[in-house]
Amino acid sequence: MEKIVGKSFDEERALYGSNGVEIENCRFDGPADGESALKECKNVSVSDSFFNLRYPFWHVDGLKISGSEMTDKCRAALWYTRNAVMKDVKFHGIKALRECSDITIEDSDIISPEFGWSVNGITMKNTSAQSEYFMMRSNKLKFNKVSLKGKYSFQYIEDSEFEDCDFDTKDAFWHAKNVVIRNSTIKGEYLAWYCENVTFENCTISGTQPLCYCKNLKLINCKMLDADLAFEKSEVEATVTTPVISIKNPLKGHIEVPEVGEIIRDDENSKGEILVGEKTCACS
Template identity: 40%
Template sequence: MKELRDKEFGGERPLFASHCLRLESVTFHAGESALKYCGDIVAVRCTFEGKYPFWHVDGFEVKDCLFTPGARAALWYSRNLVMTDTLVEAPKMFREMDNLSLSNVRIPDAQETLWHCRGVKLRNVEVANADYLFMHSSDIDIDNYRQQGNYSFQYCKDVVIRNAVIDSKDAFWNTENVTVYDSELTGEYLGWHSRNLKLVRCRISGTQPLCYCENLVMEDCRMGDDADLAFEDSSLHAVINSNVVSVKNPRSGSIKALAIGETILDENLLAPGDCEIVTEI
């Protein structure tokens, strides 16, 4: 493997179509597409300042690196990435990618990040300003994760999340086969129009959660004082180890909670309208 150490590059495509290359303490200044159409790249303690540095790359490791705000849209149309111990200040990262693993990564400006990605593994990752994170992505495995940003995980499939704190309005809309364990979910309109959403030992806050769901499962969950008007037009089986402020027109299944402040069953209840509601004080 060829090695470049303590170098600086700028302009357009300085290392175009390079393969079997190790970069250590290399800085890529303003420019475009520094490593386009590359493969078998290792970047250690490098700084990326220009746009689109890793496009159409197959096989690369990024360790202890910095992507400045100028390195926007840095990793697109690529596959087989391992990124560790890295700060990503650039927005709109990770599009149309396959098989990417992020560990000990911070993304403080994660707007429109991780779109149309397949085979995503996150460990000890923190994101902020993450509006529209994870659009149309699939096969996602997340553990020890913190997120602030709205409209996340929309249209995602086959997702497992553990030990997360997710602050996100409209999270998990139109998702399919999502399971969340031991996590805190805060935000309005959680999980609307989802299919096969499963929440295990989670705490849920925010108004009108979990409406229009198909086959919602909740096990040993808790709901906050602002989680009102829950479960409208949902089919579900829920065991909730707390009080619920209000439940509105659940379509079918069962709800078991410590107490329910108000149960609303009105003329808008859709068939079959036979959800079993049980409370234990």
């Protein structure tokens, strides 16, 4: 494997098409302002390096990055790349990850609007993120100990698992399918509308109008805080351990809750049972 240490690159396609290269303590920055430094490469290892130019890792197959920084000027850093493992990396440019597959990210920091669109297979651990439209239309996500601050996150995702995560994000999990979230905190309004086959287990959910228009929704031993107008027109099986402000027109299924401030029934198709304490309530 060719080793490149302590060099600077600013020209267009500086290392284009390289196969088997190890890059250490290098800078991709400078007045030439060149793009696509490592486009169409294979078997690339990068450590302790700095990226301040656009599109460095497009169409790369076999990539390892550690201890490196991609600045806010490093736009669209990884597109169409596969088999990448990244640890202790700063992803600070917009649209940093898109249409990639078999990705692992650990111990990293993401500040990147529109991060992670249309990704097929991503494992993320011990990572913090700030993003809008985070991970949209991606599948096979496996997240553990990930914190997120954002908007419109995880929309249209499929076949994914989340554990021990902390999400502060409005409009999360809209249209999600086949997703399990365990031991996590999800804060934000309008959670998971139009989702299908989504399960929350041992989670804390807070925010207005959560979990509406859902199919085959499950809540197992979950807390719901500041939740009003919940479960509207949803097919749901839920065990909630905290009082809920209001529940509106659940379509079918069962909701167990210790206390509810108001039950709204103004839709004749609302047949879901609400069990308050140990009593079934069909209140209107």
